[in-house]
Amino acid sequence: SQIATWIPHRNDYLDALLAHEAPGLKQNTLKCQTVVHNDDGTTRACGTPSPTIRCRDCFSCQTIECVQCCLRRHKDLPFHRIEQWNGHYFKRTSLHGLGYKLHLCRFGAKCSNSTPGPRNFVVFHTNGHHRLRLIYCGCGTPVKSEQLLLFRLFPATTAEPRTAFTFDCLNTFHLLNLQGKLTLHDYYQAMIRMTDNMEPAPGIWRYHDAILAVREWRHLKMLKRAGRGNDPSGIRGTPVGGLAVECPACPHPGRNLPDNWETDLRRSWLYTQFIGVDACFKLKLRDRGFQDPALGDGLAYFVSDVQYKHHLKECTNVQDVEPCDAHHHAVSQMNTKNNNKKVLVTGLGAVVCARHSLMRKNAVADLTKGERQVTMDYIFWSTLADSNISMVVASYDIACSWSIHLMDRLRRNYADKLVQKFSRIGFIFMVPKVHLPSHGKKCRRLYDFQHQPHVGRTHGETIEQQWAHLGGVATSTVEMAPEGRRSALEDHMGNWNHVMKINMGKNMFWSLTEALNQSVKHRQLYEDLSSTFDEGTIQRWTGLIHAFERDKKAGKDPYAEPEQSQTYDQIRKRLEDEEKATEKDSESDGSTLQHDFSPSEYVQRALKLLDRQRAMTRDIATQQAEHHCTTADLQRKREVFRSDVRSLTKVAVLFMPCLALASEDEEVLPSTSRSIVHLPSSLVAAGLPLSGCVSGIVRAEEQMRTAEAADALEALCRMRRSYMGLIHKYKVNVFGSTSANTRSRAVLKGVGRKIHLLALKYRDARLALVALNPKGSWRDFLLELRDDDIRGPYPEEDEREGRREDSWIWRSRGRLVRQVLKLDGSVDGMRLSAEEELDETMLYMWAAARARFLRWQEEVHLLVEEMRRIIAFLHWQADSWLSKRGSRHGVVISFAADCYASRQADQCRALAASFVQRWAPLLKRTGHGEPWIHEYVSSLENTSLEDRDEEAVDEELVDAEDENEDGDQDEDQDVGRKNAVLDATDYSVYLTTD
Template sequence: MSKRKRVRHNSDIPEISFTRKQNVLCVSSVSADGRRTNQRAIPFTPIPPSPVKTSTRAQVKNFSELQECFITDGDFIMAGDDGNVENERLRWDAADNPLDEFKPRTFEYLKELLRLEGRGGIEPLCLCGGKNNVVYRCHDCTDARLSCKICTLDQHGCRPFHSVEKWNGSFFERVSLKSLGLKLQLGHPHGHACLMPRQARTGFVVVDIDSSQEVDVYFCMCQPQDVVGDHWQQLMRRELFPAMSTQPHTAFTFRLLRFFHTLTLQGKVNLYDYYISIENRMDGAKIAPQKDRYEAFRRVLREWRFLKMLKRGGAGIKFQSLTDIHRGQLAPRCLACPIPGVNLPDDWQLASASKSFIYRKFICVDACFRLKRRKISSEQADPGLATGLAYFVPQDLYQPFQKGIGDQKEVDRCTGGRLAAIEQANVKFNKGYATTGVVLCLCARHEVVEPNGAVDLDKGEKYALTDYAISASQSLSETALPRVLSYDIACQYHKNFFNRLPNLPEPIRMETDKKKWTFAVPKLHIRGHGVDCQRNFSLHLLCGVGQSDCEGSERHWGNEGPIATSTREMGPGHRRDTIDDHFLSWTHRKRIGLGNFLLIRRKTAAKQERIHAQEFVKLCTSQASSMEEWSKMVNDWENGDSDENPYILPDIGSTEEEVRLKYAEQEAEEARRGIIPLHEVSPSAFMQIGLDLEEAQRILGLDIQSENWNTLKQKTDLVTRCAQIQRSIGRFRTLQHIYTPLALASAPTTHETTNVVESESIPLLLPSSLDSKLLSQPEMKSWGEMELQFRRGQMHSAIHEVRMRLSIRSGMHRKRAMDTRGQRESKKARDKMAKNDRYMDEAKLKFRAAWNATKVLTGGREDSIGYPFLNDADIHMIEDPDVTAPGNNRKIKGAQFREKEVSLLVKGESRKTTSWLWNSFDSSEDSEAIHEATQVEWMKARARDLRWKEEVQLINEEMHRTLVTLQYEAQEWLSWVTEAGEDTGPEGEGITAYALRQASIRTGLARKFEIMWEENKVPDVPLAEASRTIGGENGESDDDDDDDDYDGR
């Protein structure tokens, strides 16, 4: 039997070797007895792999041609030549849901945890072989076996802050290494005795990353002080940060400070909660008293942050004292922004007009009112350590300026609704607060915080304080650079900007040419402005801005918002130091993330540039006869030779008031000629009365549908309103007997109603409600023409009303999301939005009624109405409504959001699907309207094409500038080492090592970015060198400039 089995297996072995390359499709079926699963292999020809898969597979190591065999009960299970196989399908339930595997074993896991509460069944013998009691164990050591006292002390000579437990005969209890006799000797390597040790103060506490305990510390007194250092220096050289420099009795490990610093910058964890978690870990039951070191921890962490900021800024290498550091020099600058003398050619100012935009500096400014501070402490008691050296402006100049400006006098004249930043400039909920928020200036394209770009607010967002932030930050860079300033209220803010600059203190006042400044409103904020603002300050239409959305400040505030709870309770200096540190971390992450950030943008820009170029070419082909005229028109406006904005569609059509005025003037002229009307109510007033009654009925019907009429007062009010409408209709009937008796004759002789609520449905018998035969009668034609004029005016006015209400609603939603907190404020915001939506519904119904009436009066021809029908889907802002729907961005997680972030934020004019509501015109008024509307759409298509072309050039230039700046900074760190001299001592070696490491980091980043961009090079999109050419030459410079980096340590 065994021989036959071996023969069978030997004969099967050759069959295994060639099944690897056979492409089969396995079909499963159940046998007739229901006990087996049969699989039949059907050969098929696979689809050849894509080039990407082919290149990927080529990098994978060759596997054996032999297929894996699953052995069960001594039999091979594989696909044979006969195409049949009996095999139970493999199931991987644990991989589908790991919790399903864990749950049945819950108590097994639990027993393991309980087992560790005891000694674990280990023989009570120490590894040293001694006869001492084996009762100690350490949770922090990887070896959990029990040890004797002597071995425990030997094992923890270099680990004095571990948590040790002792078996008391019944259970383990925590003991300190100090109680076991462990001594921490400073000034000597471990194992070397000190000839003259001096014990630190009794009760010396060391706080580590997860523990706080007393340690027996000894200072070295056997060596000269200039060699071993003072007591606080001996602690520092053992990576222990003393709470005080004289007679320290508390220290914090560098490990703790590094860990918490990283944790709070990334997770926004506050210091109090972290310290309490350490105390809870030491004694969760709070039985033994613990020494509180929270205040010392808070002070030391603040010092640590300041020292790390100095270290990263080159202090101790380039700067030898705090007085050598000027304002803003500890804040690293953006790698991709233009810096003359660093990453720009020498002759950059000679660039042609078509290329000069790549040397623009984009900045955006915005305020955050979550970063408040209560009236705690004072500037005298807490002035701050780094104030003025990084992001916040120096307070010695700012505070007197802030107190002397008084209330803001500017008036909101924006046509798109109220701007809260202007209206609330002098009153911004400042009761109980010393600071109500922060105004910040950032790089608009890369979201890097500008040095000295942050100022505190005492009330609202005053122009003068915003001026201070802009001037203080921009005066630190080359003032000759052209700039684009983005601000959510730029339409009003820019008007007296240059007239206000001379009022600023001279040390921070920037001297600039106003011709070099361009003002814009960010792409999401522009939707809350009126049509005029959307055409004059839109980043979609301004030349040389690419696809900049300038909404980086909002993303930045979203990141910094969580620290508001803790900074609100700090003193002024502590708060500024903390926020500076978080700004520095944000800037560091933006700098090191530029490689992927610019790569994603370049891919998007290359794709969109091709798409919009093709679309624009098609549009130019179809409008070839008007190309020359339109091109000249838009070029004249862009070059400043014309004040007429070609992107604004002429306002064709008359409003209700204009129609009413026209008929009033006609009737006044008739009166002057002696033509007496049939009644003291003129014909146009008669028509207006009818239309007003129709609107009253429409509003009543809307109220009945949207409100409850349950109480007696509500029912009384409803009955009163209905009775008023019926009385008004009765008076209108009297006028109809005089002016339109034919229309009145077509109505039923009596109008009986069984319920007074039906007043909203009583027919008014206006000309548009009559049939075509009656409407064609001579005595009714003039009335039909008059109503048609009024109806066109109604449509025109309703369109403007809907637009305005949409703009207001957009602003309300944005303000509610950013500033509204609490039930009371949320209810107020909801009530305001509901009221605004009600007005919009009234305008919508008014337009639809006028549209239907116009259709009847024009003989049923929709092409003669002048407007499309207004559907609910048409009522949205300029962008596609789904793009900015609440929560859309939150649904995109992780890497998917990072890849789509750019495309989502620029969605709108650049890739829009626009409602006709925003491009409406009354085509029935003038045939020229269609031509002008086509002209505007051609210019918008041209703008989209140009903005994507500019974006490609801007990104290429930014890539090049990033590499050049990194190399410049690397050389700068190396030059500082040379200037510092050749100090061969420990400090000199540390300075040299740190500078070389910083230079290596920048060189490594440059190499990483360059490889990343080359490997993902977009076809037909040249790298940055192409956009840097000026007059056929490339220019680079290596002049000095101060620019630092944050290395994460």
């Protein structure tokens, strides 16, 4: 390992660290080597003897220079850390201690009208805090805070500031806080320790100034990136939610939807708005009595606090709770969550984009108690207030209770204008996939994404990503002032939205790649399963599904797992009857054996002996037979079996004369598990010819082996259905007494043993067919049975429904000989017969396979449409920025605002270009994305990015053209234009740059 190769060099590294503690040469032999410019333009070394000053932050940190050279060289580097040699070691000092003065003159020269500032002005930089002597300029703006801002110093106060924070300092904390959830207190303490790690300087506690500066900085960055500085109306003209980073993949009429989106009924489902609703009780707020003004009430992700509180007072808080089959704390505790008087806010309610995990604007509100419907209704309607979409799919973990009377509460608590608007929208309510299993059968019938048409692979759990992301700041925001907390949370929400936005290029690429592969796979699985049924059955089942989709509350649910009609006692009795029948056959076979029966009768008797042999081999291996047989019982069975084999072998010579060549000792081996039951297939395995066999016995074994394999496969499917049904019915849902659980485990063990024996029976029959007719037509449906093929018909506990692949045993059963299926029919007449029960299972499996295929197919179409919307939205955004140019008045600010608008427009087009170059090969290869992808690929030739200097592009970044459609990097490609289009990762710096 690399650390192992470094270990021998530790002393060398340690010595190198120690070397920085000394000047390098004896102090009395050193002279200042700093370059000085003469009046005639020549240069020379300063030459001042015994220099004592060095800078920790300059690259040439070992250079020792005199005081005058240090001050001259650091004229524009006021925040470097200085050390002075005292004859024994380098002691910390500062530019301020050397007499440095910072002149705030815009043109770099000393101002003749300068005004001295505070003698101990404190500036916090990324490397610690610094005391400075400020000299304000008197020929420009008289406002001191504005002078500081011109030099990238953010004042802590507006009047007579004595503390400032550099833009780099605020930017660094901003990014560390957003990325690593570093608290301001920890960052501030780190700056103090970077200045002096032994003893903080007295009078430098400016933590509360830092809190104000950070909050103001966050707000200003949101305003700037939202274009409020480019708008003549300024901050006061900010619309509701205008500071939010919106999802470019969601449908936005007038921005990224075609002109005919309302009339294109065939594709109307592609313009559905998917949203997720939920609450989080981790983001609490303690009541500390703080009162602070709001900087942007309702301008980003939170709803207006003033209007929200007014709504809570005015509306009727009637909880229309619809009972659910399962118990949910969100429902039962919606009014009793807050029992602590010291807690002002119990959590957050929010609405996100359910497909892309972006927080929606005006979609967040504080919870004062539990997950009350009045709060969740308010954020739901608020985020949809300015939406003109005609179809909304809403995901909520308690949608079964919340959605029932939602429109009634709308009419009761909201204005008629909103009622009319939302009455024109079609709503579909779903329960997130991970939360759905905790609901009852009724909810799974009505609110399952997997069985809802036109939703693709939407799972509704994206809001949990938001809670996981925001949970990292819960311990810091819980102590903040209310408005400061909202500002901090909105900042993190905006950061999350921006990161998700710039990563849509690769996320969409991999999502579409997976959807295309899964769509092909599940289409083939669905078609293979459908081919095992006749056309009439398919039409009948399809009609059931269409009827269910039209009205989920009425009729039969084709996706419901069939109820297990047989109980433990019934299955236990059937197993006991089968064991008794086997023992009876073993007792009668030897006594009734005659030499005058046909080849087919001989084969039938031999196969029965093989069944007994498999069962006894299993018992010998486990040293325990069914019903706890004693060793004597087992020995008796072995002797009876060996006697029957000897008797049958005497008859076998008549049908297979080649056996006479073998000695009698070889006919029956001493071990029961190795006793040979002679059949034509065993002759092939032993290398003996079949030519001498009696006519018809080879064909008889082949036909009976085919029927035996088919019978074993049908019985295996039946037993697997019983096994999984019993597990679901008893092991998962019932917690009985110890004796009841013991009996349940015993029955399950018996069913599992039966499944194992059926698998052995099938494998033996198939091996015999391979020996007898290796190229027969049986190979089309009697496939090799592996252990992992024995699964189904229902999903395992850790198996996801959308990616589940049914075993081939369920697809092959329709081709088998159904007449060999002989099941117990002793169940109650009102229940399904065993054959009908298996058909019900096949309906469930076929409907589930069809749903999986359709959802993946829909996902492909949704992803392609979302890709188009992303590119269209980014181009609209770029045009919007360009339209802002020339909006501001004043020479200086107008020019600066235009420059910023041009940069933002360029970044939007660059991001779109990188997405197009990443997606285009995949879309073209698979025949998707036309004609819009061709249009945008052509527009790349005209992008302004081609004017960029290639050297400005970071060589470490992977360009979009460097990747092929499979996401791999190509080595041999034309690089003439690729560096002009940057990958989305270039724009992560957008988080903290100006």
